[in-house]
Amino acid sequence: MSDRGAASEGMRVSRAAAQRLSLYLRCLTAWPSDAEKISSSQIAAAVGVSDAQVRRDLAALGHLGQRGIGYEPRELATAIREALGIHRTWRVVLVGVGNLGRALLRYQGFRAQGFQIVAVFDNQPTKIGECIEGLRVRPLHELEATVTTEGVELAILTVPKEAAQSVADALVRAGIRGILNFAPVVLRLPQHVQLVTVDLAIQLEQLTFLVQHANGVAPPAFNG
């Protein structure tokens, strides 16, 4: 995942810390519901970061937890949700109903986390009007009206890289506040529109880097 920088104006936690907060929340969600406390070392062990890191990240959220006693799991989860902005529902459009777009539409996890995909768009005449996961594929000229009438704030962009910038520009004109971009391209957006890019090839490159530099472990011989 790539982003514009460590922290943007008005944000109390850095983007790296925000990623860790998401992991802490996963850990809290899986924590036994009758548990009264969770310690920073339990969160640290579950997520794979240091104890001190967890304490620093959580301290940025305010006065939560007590030294030597730990955090109240539900209170902590609520504070993290608020910090991440997922204590509310977000209305989302998806542009580009190719293979990746359709796969994302089928993914149930978005709705469970409060992300509601309310409309989908494409520019292929054969796809417009088709019904995918209960949503009619709309032409791009309906974008602005849909964003306004449906109260949409976020967009998922799953068009090819050649089309990504012009579609992103259209999303900006339509009033979108944030774009989750899956196209392997660096998008230029105005400051008031937030961008997160998921470049799966870059993620794989990170993995090959780690595997290649794994300390002292010789690769097995390939006999293929």
Ligand code: ATP
């Ligand atoms: P398919 O073969 O069904 O098109 P795909 O995953 O190979 O699937 P891509 O070429 O990656 O398709 O394109 C993803 C989707 O983005 C497609 O549905 C395509 O019609 C759509 N698309 C391409 N250009 C634009 C554009 N300018 N505006 C909106 N949608 C676009």
